[in-house]
Amino acid sequence: MGCASALRLAQAGLRVTVLERSVPGAEASSAAAGILGPAVEAHHGHGDGHPHPGRRPAQSTLLTLGLRSRELHATLATELREEHGIDVGFRRCGVMRVAVREEERSALATHSELVRGHALVETIDGDEARRREPSLGPAALEAIELPEEAQLDPPTLLTGLAIASERAGVVFRTATVHGVIVEGGRARGVRTEGEALHADHVVVAAGSWTSLVPGLGLESAHVHPVRGQILTTRTRPPVFRRIVFGAGGYVVTRPDGRVLCGSTEERVGFRREVTFEGIARIVALATTLAPSLADAPVQTHWSSFRPGTADDLPLVGPAGPEGLWLASGHYRNGILLAPITAELVRDAIVGEALPEEAAALDPRRFA
Numbered sequence: 001m002g003c004a005s006a007l008r009l010a011q012a013g014l015r016v017t018v019l020e021r022s023v024p025g026a027e028a029s030s031a032a033a034g035i036l037g038p039a040v041e042a043h044h045g046h047g048d049g050h051p052h053p054g055r056r057p058a059q060s061t062l063l064t065l066g067l068r069s070r071e072l073h074a075t076l077a078t079e080l081r082e083e084h085g086i087d088v089g090f091r092r093c094g095v096m097r098v099a100v101r102e103e104e105r106s107a108l109a110t111h112s113e114l115v116r117g118h119a120l121v122e123t124i125d126g127d128e129a130r131r132r133e134p135s136l137g138p139a140a141l142e143a144i145e146l147p148e149e150a151q152l153d154p155p156t157l158l159t160g161l162a163i164a165s166e167r168a169g170v171v172f173r174t175a176t177v178h179g180v181i182v183e184g185g186r187a188r189g190v191r192t193e194g195e196a197l198h199a200d201h202v203v204v205a206a207g208s209w210t211s212l213v214p215g216l217g218l219e220s221a222h223v224h225p226v227r228g229q230i231l232t233t234r235t236r237p238p239v240f241r242r243i244v245f246g247a248g249g250y251v252v253t254r255p256d257g258r259v260l261c262g263s264t265e266e267r268v269g270f271r272r273e274v275t276f277e278g279i280a281r282i283v284a285l286a287t288t289l290a291p292s293l294a295d296a297p298v299q300t301h302w303s304s305f306r307p308g309t310a311d312d313l314p315l316v317g318p319a320g321p322e323g324l325w326l327a328s329g330h331y332r333n334g335i336l337l338a339p340i341t342a343e344l345v346r347d348a349i350v351g352e353a354l355p356e357e358a359a360a361l362d363p364r365r366f367a
């Protein structure tokens with residue numbers, strides 16, 4: 001969020017400094033699987049695969065913004081390739097969501113109803129699914145296809161955003177922000193180790209650590225870390241062409257054969273661990289979807305922290321005091337939503353009109 005917002009703000013003519021305690025993309029943004037899946041994510045409920053009625057408005061806001069942001073990614077990928085020679089691996093590979101148990105079939109039907117009219121969606125039986133994805137296992141009973149969904153390589157995206165930002169005049173500084181300076185009802189800058197930095201506007205984009213930044217008035221429940229683990233392998237030929245989702249996880253295949261299997265959703269604070277239980281669950285799902293992965297070599301694994309929020313919607317926009325803005329809390333979809341968030345942040349700061357969905361993201365709802 002920091003790098004994408006900085007790029008768009010600098011291109012709008014503002015002088016921008018990014019303060020990062022580590023390196024750009026050090027945390028969740030480089031750990032993500034890179035799924036640009038507004039339609040597949042629209043069903044995301046409380047772990048049961050069914051949309052939760054109380055979350056309908058949030059789901060529809062996220063679906064609308066996500067669909068728009070996925071298209072902005074296509075433009076951003078072209079911009080980074082043509083102007084900077086960086087290929088972020090944007091690819092409209094499509095998503096297949098598979099049911100492997102009888103009781104998962106009704107969730108597929110609900111999901112397809114939810115996105116119909118917004119996205120292309122097709123229901124197919126297990127045999128047709130295996131015809132389209134020959135590595136898919138015998139357990140697959142039924143599937144929905146979402147052919148417009150896409151993927152990219154998050155670490156390359158982060159490198160691209162940082163390079164493009166620097167070329168647009170953004171200054172990157174290694175510094176930990178210890179608090180926002182607010183005087184007379186407006187943000188004046190931030191405090192770092194032993195230094196006060198002044199600015200007309202402050203955008204806090206501290207991911208899962210956002211609630212910990214003093215001066216925002218957020219409680220720890222408002223933005224909290226949700227750990228996700230990932231296990232990777234490599235196959236030749238690539239195991240799938242599409243991203244394949246099952247209940248509680250996914251297999252993401254890159255065109256060069258890299259495979260990312262994920263993920264878990266755990267409220268364990270900032271424990272940066274990969275656990276036996278997490279890996280066991282990921283392996284069980286991945287080898288049910290693609291039994292041939294049982295022979296694939298484990299390459300790497302990692303975990304990181306999705307910035308979850310109290311109502312599952314991001315916090316983008318004014319934080320209270322004039323000149324103080326938030327771009328955080330994007331939970332499972334921060335890579336997908338980065339381009340639209342950057343545009344919302346830029347438009348809010350330069351005083352452009354915002355789309356009506358932006359109201360639902362207003363951070364002052366937690367004030």
Ligand SMILES: Cc1cc2nc3c(=O)[nH]c(=O)nc-3n(C[C@H](O)[C@H](O)[C@H](O)COP(=O)(O)OP(=O)(O)OC[C@H]3O[C@@H](n4cnc5c(N)ncnc54)[C@H](O)[C@@H]3O)c2cc1C
Nearest residue numbers: 001021027028029032033034035177207228333334335336
């Ligand atoms: C396993 C996993 C898989 C995921 N897969 C996907 C996916 O496929 N598609 C998708 O769209 N999203 C995915 N996500 C979610 C996505 O990664 C996040 O929503 C997104 O990266 C959040 O971006 P951010 O900029 O808010 O946070 P981060 O990327 O965590 O960045 C926050 C930055 O702030 C810095 N920081 C924090 N506090 C301070 C401070 N006080 N001073 C200075 N710097 C500070 C940190 O060092 C960090 O670099 C996934 C997440 C995980 C964990």
